[in-house]
Amino acid sequence: MKPAWKISLFVIAIASLLPLPALATVSKPTTPADESNAKEAEELCGKPTLDDLTQHKVKQGETLEAIAKQYNLKTATLMGLNPEVRNGSVNVGQTLSIPPLDGLTYRFKNEENYTTVAKKYNIRADVLFERNGCQQKPKVVFVPGAIWKPDPIPFNPAIASRGSDNPTVIMQTGGYPLPYPVPVTSGYGWRINPVTAIWSFHSGIDLGAPFGTPVLAAKAGQVDFAGWGDGYGNLIELDHGSTGTRYAHLEAIYVSQGQQIAQGQQIGIVGSTGRSTGPHLHFEIMVPSGDGWLALDPSPYLNRIAGAMSDFLL
Numbered sequence: 341m342k343p344a345w346k347i348s349l350f351v352i353a354i355a356s357l358l359p360l361p362a363l364a365t366v367s368k369p370t371t372p373a374d375e376s377n378a379k380e381a382e383e384l385c386g387k388p389t390l391d392d393l394t395q396h397k398v399k400q401g402e403t404l405e406a407i408a409k410q411y412n413l414k415t416a417t418l419m420g421l422n423p424e425v426r427n428g429s430v431n432v433g434q435t436l437s438i439p440p441l442d443g444l445t446y447r448f449k450n451e452e453n454y455t456t457v458a459k460k461y462n463i464r465a466d467v468l469f470e471r472n473g474c475q476q477k478p479k480v481v482f483v484p485g486a487i488w489k490p491d492p493i494p495f496n497p498a499i500a501s502r503g504s505d506n507p508t509v510i511m512q513t514g515g516y517p518l519p520y521p522v523p524v525t526s527g528y529g530w531r532i533n534p535v536t537a538i539w540s541f542h543s544g545i546d547l548g549a550p551f552g553t554p555v556l557a558a559k560a561g562q563v564d565f566a567g568w569g570d571g572y573g574n575l576i577e578l579d580h581g582s583t584g585t586r587y588a589h590l591e592a593i594y595v596s597q598g599q600q601i602a603q604g605q606q607i608g609i610v611g612s613t614g615r616s617t618g619p620h621l622h623f624e625i626m627v628p629s630g631d632g633w634l635a636l637d638p639s640p641y642l643n644r645i646a647g648a649m650s651d652f653l654l
């Protein structure tokens with residue numbers, strides 16, 4: 341969370357303590373005194389956040405993560421507001437809705453109100469009310485600070501194997517290493533290491549899955565390594581014959597060296613062990629080379645699989 345956002349939320353929270361009696365009368369502005377109270381409440385509330393979205397037109401060379409960073413937002417926030425980028429990739433010319441702060445949109449169900457939705461996301465009902473312009477019965481609200489994530493679905497290898505008809509994917513068959521697609525929090529390639537602050541090569545992709553999420557074998561194979569891998573923390577390496585996969589920073593490992601693994605089998609759970617700044621799965625795809633395994637960029641493979649899974653959800 342950015343400090344600026346923390347402060348503004350704090351200010352809103354404090355401000356919201358004061359006008360509560362005025363807010364209580366907004367629904368029935370019958371007397372002149374009530375009307376002025378209603379006006380006052382409106383001024384305090386301001387524009388609903390959903391009426392305050394910026395449009396961003398995707399330019400050549402931009403990635404979803406870079407656009408999110410540019411606006412100091414989480415990638416997941418952009419995915420939540422723009423369903424067309426939930427596979428993690430953007431197209432040049434595409435227009436994205438950018439909110440002024442992290443959060444997600446929520447559609448009220450019949451029996452729901454500000455209180456129940458605030459409770460669901462563990463925020464204050466009055467903060468939610470004011471962020472949405474103090475509207476009495478909006479259909480859709482913006483929930484500040486909440487992190488969007490896809491609905492979990494049971495893992496189905498049949499969905500994942502749809503990737504196999506594309507000859508450009510690195511692995512001819514395979515599954516996503518988690519039960520559902522999640523935002524990429526750090527891509528493959530050169531970067532400033534978030535822990536060591538040293539310019540270094542990131543040989544895999546970081547998938548921002550919450551702590552305890554099951555980690556699944558992307559493809560059937562044999563466990564090459566299962567144990568402590570220094571900076572990788574708890575690490576599993578699977579050998580699939582012509583390719584290998586690596587799963588790092590695990591909280592727990594459920595397999596042992598030499599074991600045969602089926603595709604989609606749970607091999608561990610997401611954690612933050614080793615050199616890691618928070619729970620995520622570091623996932624690598626490797627191919628043999630003269631010097632041993634060579635890590636490739638897993639994003640074309642993951643985007644395709646995640647895309648196939650999202651198609652299935654629609």
Ligand SMILES: [Zn+2]
Nearest residue numbers: 544545546622
């Ligand atoms: Zn990583």
